[in-house]
Amino acid sequence: MNGLRLLPAAVVAIAAILGVSAQRRVTPVTAASQGITGVNENKIPGDSVDRSGFVEITDENGRKIMVDTINGREVPDSLMMLPDTAKVPKMIQPLVYSATVGVNLWDPFMRAIGQKYGLVDFSAEFNFHNRYIAVLEAGVGNADYTPDDNNYTYKVGLTPYFRIGANYNFLYNSNPDYSVYAGLRYGLSHFKYRLTDVTIDLPYWEETAKVDFPEQRSTVHHIKVLFGLRVKVFRQLSLGWEISYRGILKQTKQPGGNPWYIPGYGTSNGHLGAAFSVYYTFPLGKEGYQGNKTEAVPEK
Numbered sequence: 001m002n003g004l005r006l007l008p009a010a011v012v013a014i015a016a017i018l019g020v021s022a023q024r025r026v027t028p029v030t031a032a033s034q035g036i037t038g039v040n041e042n043k044i045p046g047d048s049v050d051r052s053g054f055v056e057i058t059d060e061n062g063r064k065i066m067v068d069t070i071n072g073r074e075v076p077d078s079l080m081m082l083p084d085t086a087k088v089p090k091m092i093q094p095l096v097y098s099a100t101v102g103v104n105l106w107d108p109f110m111r112a113i114g115q116k117y118g119l120v121d122f123s124a125e126f127n128f129h130n131r132y133i134a135v136l137e138a139g140v141g142n143a144d145y146t147p148d149d150n151n152y153t154y155k156v157g158l159t160p161y162f163r164i165g166a167n168y169n170f171l172y173n174s175n176p177d178y179s180v181y182a183g184l185r186y187g188l189s190h191f192k193y194r195l196t197d198v199t200i201d202l203p204y205w206e207e208t209a210k211v212d213f214p215e216q217r218s219t220v221h222h223i224k225v226l227f228g229l230r231v232k233v234f235r236q237l238s239l240g241w242e243i244s245y246r247g248i249l250k251q252t253k254q255p256g257g258n259p260w261y262i263p264g265y266g267t268s269n270g271h272l273g274a275a276f277s278v279y280y281t282f283p284l285g286k287e288g289y290q291g292n293k294t295e296a297v298p299e300k
Contacts, residue, residue, distance in 0.1 A: 141263030161264030
């Protein structure tokens with residue numbers, strides 16, 4: 001009799017165990033899409049996030065977070081997040097940072113020690129974020145040169161020239177009293193020159209003749225790549241040094257040959273150049289860098 005009483009209890013226990021086992025059975029499914037939210041790529045219910053019940057907030061690290069307004073669940077918004085390596089560092093200085101004027105003293109100094117060409121040039125700069133600098137340069141050049149063998153004389157009157165380009169300051173988020181930069185210039189020179197007393201040998205007659213090429217005109221397009229350093233020395237005054245490599249893009253051909261000196265470029269047979277300039281800067285925006293303290297200034 002006791003065995004018969006225990007039989008219904010055993011049947012109930014076995015049924016309960018089978019029921020729990022059935023509830024815990026998991027059907028394998030394809031892994032959900034990890035890269036796109038709001039789209040069910042695998043056609044499986046629950047594989048995507050429905051944005052209609054979410055609101056977006058920004059956490060302290062600048063990441064976009066979607067929060068379920070019903071249960072408070074937080075989900076990172078993968079469409080709005082970028083890896084740390086993709087973040088662009090904020091620029092400390094304001095968009096409109098400064099304007100600067102300068103004078104290049106290299107040619108005046110070289111003329112003082114015997115150079116027979118060049119004169120002086122000036123520059124005007126407009127600085128954005130202390131990083132990107134638009135540059136306009138203009139000057140006046142001339143030449144009166146006779147080589148040691150006296151086989152010709154080359155002359156260029158006072159001639160204006162122009163260059164336009166930009167610099168990139170590598171120390172844009174550092175102390176603005178110092179800058180290290182690279183730059184590019186395009187130059188244009190339109191000028192007249194004369195070649196006189198050009199000696200021509202006449203082997204047949206065993207004689208020489210003198211020939212003149214007066215009032216020749218030339219237009220020269222040229223380019224210059226430069227690297228420079230600038231240091232503030234007193235209040236808004238700075239000193240700057242530059243080295244450059246230059247090349248001729250196009251020039252007018254003349255019967256007397258290519259010009260020997262080109263205003264704004266230098267001698268046509270030379271590619272290296274140098275400059276030493278004095279600058280005065282007009283601040284246009286509040287500095288975000290003061291000593292060792294930095295203050296982020298939002299971009300406009």
